[in-house]
Amino acid sequence: xNSEKYLTELSGYLNPLSREEKKNxxxxxxxxxxxxESNGEDIVEKLxxxxxxxxxxxxxxxxxxxxxxxxxxxxxMHGCLxxxxxxxxxxxxxxxxxxxxxxxxxxxxxxxxIVFALGATGVGVLVGAIGAVIAGICFLFTMPITGITFFxxxxxxxxxxxxxxxxxxxxxxxxxxxxxRIFSKTLGKKDGEVQ
Numbered sequence: 001x002n003s004e005k006y007l008t009e010l011s012g013y014l015n016p017l018s019r020e021e022k023k024n025x026x027x028x029x030x031x032x033x034x035x036x037e038s039n040g041e042d043i044v045e046k047l048x049x050x051x052x053x054x055x056x057x058x059x060x061x062x063x064x065x066x067x068x069x070x071x072x073x074x075x076x077m078h079g080c081l082x083x084x085x086x087x088x089x090x091x092x093x094x095x096x097x098x099x100x101x102x103x104x105x106x107x108x109x110x111x112x113x114i115v116f117a118l119g120a121t122g123v124g125v126l127v128g129a130i131g132a133v134i135a136g137i138c139f140l141f142t143m144p145i146t147g148i149t150f151f152x153x154x155x156x157x158x159x160x161x162x163x164x165x166x167x168x169x170x171x172x173x174x175x176x177x178x179x180x181r182i183f184s185k186t187l188g189k190k191d192g193e194v195q
Contacts, residue, residue: 001043006033007033010050010054011026013058016059017061029053032047054125056111111175115172118167118171120165121161122168123161124160125158126158129155129157129161132150132157136151138151
């Protein structure tokens with residue numbers, strides 16, 4: 001087996017290693033295989049098959065990690081500290097989360113109430129404008145000044161109702177835009193990002 005094929009197979013078997021460990025092992029064995037080949041020796045006889053050599057490298061690496069007490073203690077300490085911090089933060093964090101959710105719910109209710117009130121005002125004033133037009137028609141022939149006054153009031157009321165309904169539509173659009181933006185920020189998507 002030539003050195004290039006041997007090293008390619010060995011590289012494939014060393015994929016479980018980290019990138020740095022694999023790079024170091026491949027550099028070492030690339031030089032070692034080149035020395036074996038330059039001496040005219042058979043690579044497989046000297047090192048074994050690529051799979052055998054990879055198994056030896058992987059087991060040596062596993063033993064090295066297992067015997068490294070600092071790495072294990074550091075990982076255990078990190079996990080322990082995270083657990084302790086989570087337990088200590090729970091009495092403070094849980095009420096804060098509940099309070100934040102209550103505030104969000106209250107803001108939603110207030111926003112819905114404002115929108116509903118504006119819409120109801122617009123509809124109510126529009127109904128009043130229709131009533132003023134009917135009253136204006138009734139009074140136009142018997143008391144012309146009063147009939148004209150009712151027509152004028154109906155125009156003002158129609159204008160107010162149109163403004164209230166337009167404000168309701170604009171506020172609804174803003175609320176839906178705001179909710180969409182909050183959800184997109186919460187889910188980590190950027191503005192204008194398409195899936």
